[in-house]
Amino acid sequence: MSNVQNEEAKILVVDDEERIRRLLRMYLERENYAIDEAEDGESALQMALDNDYDLILLDLMLPGMDGIEVCEALRLKKSTPIIMLTARGEEANRVQGFEVGTDDYVIKPFSPREVVYRVKALLRRSSATAFLNTEMSTKSEIVFSQLTINHDAHQVLVNDVEINLTPKEYDLLYYLAQSPDKVFTREQLLKDVWHYEFFGDLRTVDTHIKRLREKLNRHSPEAANMIKTIWGIGYKLEVPK
Structure with missing residues (x-):
């Protein structure tokens, strides 16, 4: 994975609605992130395996292979940070998403600014010790x-x-x-x-x-x-x- 602190982060946006992909791309490109898009689970999984993305925004409800299945399959090979996009009322699915390795979720309808904030937060901790804000030294x-x-x-x-x-x-x-x-x-x-x-x-x-x-x-x-x-x-x- 690239060092996202020093160079442009590469993000995969996965949603079957073009309107949502376009909205997320617009807001994320304003932050100078490089964006790829996928509209279904199968192509998203293949792209995630073929590329080293710094983060994936993954819709839960996708045609064919859904977001849970994509996350589960990807976690067998990679630990790429994943933010799941879920509709309100899908709490059981969000819990299931955590179980298979999702790092965070955003509830639809969402504020694009909140998505950007969560993306930044997750990227900041992409290195193993980035989250340690204590004064004590890291123990190996x-x-x-x-x-x-x-x-x-x-x-x-x-x-x-x-x-x-x-x-x-x-x-x-x-x-x-x-x-x-x-x-x-x-x-x-x-x-x-x-x-x-x-x-x-x-x-x-x-x-x-x-x-x-x-x-x-x-x-x-x-x-x-x-x-x-x-x-x-x-x-x-x-x-x-």
Whole structure:
């Protein structure tokens, strides 16, 4: 993936409605992004596999292969950041999108300016450590009794078994693990992990925490139980005493 901090980012816009593709292209090109377009899932997947895009805007409801299927197939090969475009009322589909590796979603009808903001936020964290805004130095390895995070390899081991996390699930776990026993509000997590200053559904955090616990729990209930909910506030990663 190119270093999007220093050079023009390349974005694939996928929607079966030409009007929406044209609108997104207009707003994104104003930010000097290079835009490719696809109108169906099959061609979008092929383009995403053949090119190294910095980000993909992917409509959920596509003819033939839908956005969930495209994301699922792409994640077998690449970790390109994906923002899903979904219609209001498709909450179950958004959760499913997170499960197969979507990084974010925007609800239709959307504000093009919000889309641009979310694109910028996601691109800012495209490098492995971009989301770390804390003063502490980046730790290459964090080791707990049941859980090991090797940051250089982006590898998470639970009882010495590697688990497969989406890029955002990994970012969230690593962020919490950097400051064990510290409580973070949902707003803090959206700001520091997702880079949302003004936009962002707090349920995004809850959904990722739920999926993270489920994946950890498959190999160690103790590791899953390290992620504590602080009711009315947020979350922390608690070190077993």
